[in-house]
Amino acid sequence: MRNAPPDARSDTPLQQHWRAEAVRLREAHWGPLEDQAASQAALRAPAQLGPRILARAAWLAGHSPLQDCLDRWRHGARWALLALWLIAGLAGIGAAGAALNPGQGSVNLATALLGLLGLHALTLLIWLIGCLPGLQPATALSRLWLWLTRKIARGPDAALAAQAFLSLLTRERAWKPAVGLLSHGAWTIAYLGAIPTLVVLLSTRSYSFHWETTLLSPQAFVTFSQWLGSLPQWLGFPTPDPLAVASSMGSAQGASAAIQADWSLWLIGCLVTWGLLPRLLALVICGAWLRQRLRHLSIDPDLPGWLELRERLLPTHQTLGIDRPAPEAGPVQSGAPALRAATRHAAVLAYELGSDLIWPPDGLPDTVQDLGRCDSREDRQRIRAQLDAAHLLLVCDARLTPDRGTITWLDELNHTGPDLRILCLGGPTERRQAWQNALVRQQLRQVPDLTAWLEHIGPVSHD
Template sequence: MRNGSLSSPARPDAPLLQHWRAEAVRLREAHWGPLEDRAACQAALREPARLEPRILARAAWLARHGTLQDCLDQWTHGARWALIVLWLAAGLAGIAAATAALNQGQGSVNLASALLGLLGLHALTLLIWLFSCLPGLQPATALSRAWLWLTRKIVRGPDAALAAQAFLSLLMRVRAWKPTLGLLSHGAWTTAYLGAIPTLIVLLSTRSYTFHWETTLLSPQAFTVFSQWLSSLPRLLGFPSPDHQTVAQSMGDAASAAAAIQADWSLWLIGCLVCWGLLPRLLSLAVCGAWLRLRIQGLSIDPDLPGWLELRERLMPTHEILGTDGPAPPVAPVRTDARAARLPARHAAVLACELGPDLPWPPDGLPGTVHDLGRCDSRADRQRIRTQADAAHLLLVCDARLTPDRGTAAWFDELKHSCPDLRVLCLGGPAARRQAWDQVLARQNLQQVPDLNTWLEHIGSARHD
């Protein structure tokens, strides 16, 4: 089932989706050979006379008239669910970290240990990300590997790897992988702090804690300088800033410190998480979003890539119609075969698809109201059928002794989109071959009929209705 938003002409596809789809088609043809694209190229030639829009239009036609668009949609949904799972896990980790920071024992909280547990790993990973943004350095891939691994677990199938490969290849080509990883990482840390900060507020509002500094080597002056430096940003947002006397009192008997001092330390700890944890991640998330948007705007088709280089002559033919330079000479009327003329619409027809010569055609008992489109055994026959197949009901008679291939499936798909009621009759063939036909027709959502009479009864009841 196609995604209606993707196929609606009123909502053009985003540039990222268009190029992702084209890259998936290119990789698919590179791995498994060219697709049957005559109709796709005809649709692409209606686009402006530039190679890029025609390549994108050809890829869109092939994806929507095959299974590739469904594969991309499934991978997109799976990637979103994987991202949601990772961010939910990060939120739970933030809740656990906040709970552990306050539950150090008997309600007494070592501020240095709490800050290290809540901001230490965050500061380290943020510095690593900043250094990875420098040219020539590779970003960390642990979170991205977890995301891709989880996506593979959610989305299974032979084409799932193709969708992921095309997506990564496209992002690498426009150097958009670093901001993509930044969105993953900063989104996870933002979710973690959105879980940790409310948890701190709830715990500090419902339980009694005492805060203190503990040291063996450092002096109270060192903690005063450290706390004043950390308070530089929270002070701008109205959070309390402890002075030298408050730090000195907190290094003594923490239980004897005034309740107001304990409340100030609680707000100071929350302010440090907001200003040194949440806000840097939100800012980095916004920067990565703008960076990624800028890279995506630079998406373009490289015509020298394998797969697209071969399309230049077909999508940009060297011959052009320059116009008429004089009146055309009189042409004598030409007699045309009645079967080559386009048949009237809303009729019923039968077509033999690569039927063996030992199987008679047309079938016995075919009424005169059903048009015979003849045999279809070559490209020329398929082109003839394209000009004739405008039937409301079409019966495709196949030789089940042959093995269906991708070309056969593509031809079925093309006929299915030109005929509203397409059914298939398979003649002969061993059980193994019939099973292969059943699988192909099931993937194409095509119904089979056991014999000609059953199909005639079907179209008779349809006309009666």
Template sequence: MNPAEHPSIDPLQRLWLCETLRLREEHSGPLDDAEANRHARRTATDLPGRIEARALWLAARDGQLQAQQHWLQGARLAILLLGLLALLSGAGLAWAALGDGQRPVNLFWALGSLLGLNLLMLLGWLISLSLGSRHNAALGRLWLWLSEKLARDASAAQLGPALLLLLQRRGLNRWLLGLLGHGLWLLALLIALLACLALLSTRRYGFVWETTLLGSHSFIALTQGLGALPALFGFPLPDSDLIRASGEAPLAGEAPRQIWASWLLGVLLVYGILPRLGLMLLCLWRWQHGRGRLQLDLSLPGYALLAERLQPGSERLGVCDLAPAQLHQPQAGSSQLPTQGALLLAIELDPQRSWPPPLPAGIQDAGILDSREQRRQLLDQLARYPAERLLIACDPRRSPDRGSLALLGELARSAAHTRIWLLPPEPGQSLDSERLADWHQALDKLQLSYSDSASFSWLETGHD
């Protein structure tokens, strides 16, 4: 992908890439970002915008942008897998609570099967929320782990930690992971409710309560206490005589069975499904509200160092960065900005060679690029005023090293159309055929057209 071209991504993904690049540079040292900084200074005016533009350019060049898309695909697949697990778990909860109908259903054993684990996990989440803990829910940690594994991209290693660090600054991680956790539990409980309805509609169940330590009065109070709130939604509430009678043996009549079945479904709905639904909506509201206010923390050391390179008033010349930990492959391309004019330039020519050749009117001579300062000045000029046609003269007696190829690619991205002029040797000099073949191979990889003769007519008119 051309670093100057990237798909439109939302603000959160932009901030996420900035944080990923910051972590990468903290661990591996500063990146080779001269062209990225020029691009950022050209496309944005404020510091946060320039940091985002720089991060997008580097992420497209080095593969983080594609890795982010792979990570998001893995995250969606992980949610689908967790959703499938929730479906199976909900059906399993219903089966564990009711069984196959061959034996009477112990009411509180069924209630514990349907709501016990859910209430314990919900209590743990509420305690961590009240204490302001940054501890992530188990389902959230499982989702993050699955997302990273399913991404299957080496460049995605720092995306997960970067996302968590970005969200933790405003406490958004608890709401995002809470939204996921409550949503999965809500799905499991809804499936459990539907499975219970299906089982109760197709099989005859008898209901009993059994206890050794508690008396009937305690069970009556507990049953009516749990059923009071569902009764407000229209679910029947067993009376004392029915509760006392169900402690001895399953009642044979249809009415007692229907009352107990409705009571059980009402408790599942009111104490299981509705709290999860309410908390999921709360997490969704807090997530959407906080996401819109998310921004870069410019006080972090990594961004403070970037401010020195991205702000025009503090721009420095010369070598100010350490060597990058990993080298990237040079890439060419073309400018998508408005362009005009034709330009001829040469790179590292022999001082004995006569230059420039006679040029037709309308073609500008950019001279010979020998020093880092000359390259920087020309690239800055082309960043502001890209050329329509650019002819670059190279001496094929020199080896096509990585630095020269990277410069050719960067120059090509500053013009709409670019050609390479492989200069013929001066009289009395020879040209190594193997080295010329190396130039051809390197320029083919860059997808740059080349010739051993000057194309001044092409520079003038755009046609050979």
């Protein structure tokens, strides 16, 4: 059985608007949904189109498999993100080990820097260019994340959930910071794996560092090392002097242990300053950017699918007050009893009772509201508009098999009122077990007779 439909006010704004976008796209692809009850529920929301569209979407998603699909996709996206970041951490550890030239003991500093900072610098530059207006921010990491999510969150509407999520973020201009958050988070975790690995390896093994070149002059490496070490020096990392750089040209076997230690700390400082810190800063910026975008989520009433809801959710006719005293009530001509204006504490409703079953039942107190019989779609619409009771007793004919329409109606009443009880009349029949099974699946409680229900609700009075 599905859970109770979500309350549009209890979820985050992102979840509310994502759900509304999913309903809009579903109706755009496969046609309008049956939403009479959803519209009635939405009309209880504040008299603004946005909140009512969100309330309608919450009701529709909660009474269909769509909400389960959205929840499954959300959980799948989280697991995919964790898997992606775990892979990034392992890649950082592997890159640090590979940069130190395992098994050789001699490390070419230019090759090590290129392996540890080269791809990072290139992807960071691509991200900065993608932040320019009019450019798409799609990255390989974002495509990999969506692919992993699709593999984890399988289901009939998984593609709809992903499409609604991307459509919402793109329309709100929040996709760029979302992609940045994903990418910078992965790179941050990669460096959080690489830097401790370097520290452990450099602390437990002996390495010699040197520069090698065929085309460049020794002065080029002096300038390069001094420039890269300028920022790490602010954090306390040493930078070898020009003589140490010159002594490390070619083979560094003759360099002292102190110079090798300085090169180790210089390499770690370069990773912290030029690798980890820029990614951390970009991660914070993207987080604040995304939060600012999501704080201003709104419903665009001109979008297809929402434009058609304006008249139903914001009807142009309004009650302007009492124009003249109402005429005295005459005898009721309709077969269904007229509801009194005052809200009752409890009510009873007959659902498709046979003509041989007496209604209203004997012994019904005057303080319990009689909603009459419900035998048609028009009766359901009347009851939706007028039902307002703390306790509802639905009286059913156990001689009829509960079909899909009956199950839907029971589910709707169960979510409309806080206390719904079922009374099955018609004597013992072979179909009573079908009713028992249906009520158990819907988690609905039965009462044996009217007297037991009146004892359950206690003393009732006019409101």
